[in-house]
Structures are given as structure tokens and as C-alpha cells.
Amino acid sequence: MASSGRQRELTMRFLAEPTDVNYGGKVHGGVVMKWIDQAGYAAAVGWSGTYSVTVAVGGIRFVAPVHTSDLVTVRTKLVHTGTTSMHFAVDVSARDPMGGEPRLCTHCVIVFVAMDGIEGKPTPVPSWEPATEEDANLAEYAMQVMALSKGIEQTVERYRVAGGL
Template sequence: MEKSMANKREVLLRFLAEPTDVNFGGKVHGGAVMKWIDQAGYACAVGWSGYYCVTVYVGGIRFYKPIFIGQLVEVKSTVVHTGTSSMHIAVEVSATDPRTGTQKLTTRCLIVFVAVDDGGDTVPVPRWTPETELDKRLEQYAIHMAKARKEEEAELQAIPL
């Protein structure tokens, strides 16, 4: 990967919602939105780490408003916390009606990627340090969610399936 591409904290994808993205109700499929979230998160993780990355967790996904055909979709992904090899990325999806210019937040979530080498082993990623109060709040949220995931996983492992 080119050095100029590494350590990019934010990625913004923009495109139009297309008829192939729509469900039977006439709105963009939740699965299509989840795919866009993963793609934007991946681009952000690779841009930050400079390595191939794999998704290890998507959590707290919340759908607020529907997206319709022809709306301009923006998927913004931002590194909000780094571990040794992991990157916690906040993702927001919004849609704009091109006729009115009205933009609405449609979806939010936190997604975690891990950087890996060609053999699939984890590799260290550059540390991200929060600079603003918002950065600090976002990092604290990511840390809180990581603790909650560990507790949830331990609870699940204790239940025989």
C-alpha cells in the first residue's frame, strides 16, 4: 500500500440509492445498508492501518429512517479507537433528497476490524489518539462497548447450544 494512503482516519462514500437496492416495501434493503457500512468501514480500516483487514464485530446498528431510490447516500466511517491490531470505527449513514436538499441520518453503528498479514496473523496498527472532546467521547464509547462485548461473549459461552 502507498504510504500516502496510510493513516487516513476518515472515509466518506457517496452514491445514489439504486433500484437494485430496494426491498418489496420500496425502501433500501437493510442488508444493502449493512453491506455499505462494511465497505466504508473496511476502506477506513485499510486506510488507517495499511494492511488487509477483516471484520470481527458489528454492533449497535440502529436504523432510524428509510432510504429511497434516487437519494444521495453518504456513508461516513471514522476511526474512534485503536487496540494493538484492532480498529473501532464509527459509521453513520445519511440520505439526501436531491430535489429538496434535505438530509437525514438513517443508520449508525460501531464496527471493529483487525489488521492481518498475508498469513492471516494479526499485525499491529498505528495508535490513534483523540484530540477533541468529541473524539474523547467517541473513544470512551468504543471502550465501553468493547467491555460489554467481552461480558456478552462470556455469558454466551456459558450457555450450551
């Protein structure tokens, strides 16, 4: 593993197995989310150098299905850091392992918080600053996705308090 603060991108690959499939013959969205969380965790540890926990997933979009036996690639890229948090843009693509072009299947932003190993409390992470215009755009995108998610959470909470849930 790279030393903390240096591993900005991470790629993991999975084979979609028959046990991953839903009644419609496609891979369960929950399985895809598990792969996203596993890749995000590995990326967060690679950046922070310490145990990290998932705190949010925002803007998740299931664009195309994953089929049984597809080779699935989950790519993470750090796009924002807070004091203790790390935001990663995640793309999930799939293709027939015997050939064919990869297709984007899912995209989201996942946020992790680094934890210290002693008290289990948030601990600072190495900071990251955008170096290119693309990086700056990705950082802005991550912040917009998470702001939208926060707005949805507040709406759901207002509805719940009013007795709707």
C-alpha cells in the same frame, strides 16, 4: 490514498437503486450493512495500510429508512485503536439527490483487524490517541458499544449451550 496512520476519516457515497429495495419499498438493512462494511474496509486500509477484516459491528441502529434513488453518504471516523484492531464510528445519511436535507438513517461502530500479507495473521496498526474531548468521548462510546455487544454474545452463548438455540 494517504499513508497509513493518517487517514482517520473517510466518506463514500452510493445511490440507492431499485434492486436494493425490500418488499416494504425501502432499502434492505442488509444493503445498508454492505455499504457500512465497504466504507469501513476502505477506512481500515487507509489507516493501517494493509488488508483488514471485519470482526464486529456493534450498536447498529436503523433510525430512518433509505428510499430508492436517495443519495447515501457513509461517513467513517476512527475512534479507537488496539494493537491490531481499529474501531470506526459510522454514520449513514441519505437525501434526495435533487435537493433536501440529509437525514441520519443508520449509526454503528465497526471493528476491523489488520492482517499481514504473508501468513494472514493479525498485524499491528498505527496507534491513535484522542486529541480533543470529543475524540475522548467517541473513544469511550466505542468501548461501551463493544462491551455491550460482548455481553449480548455471552448471553446468546449461555442460551445456546443450555439447548435453547
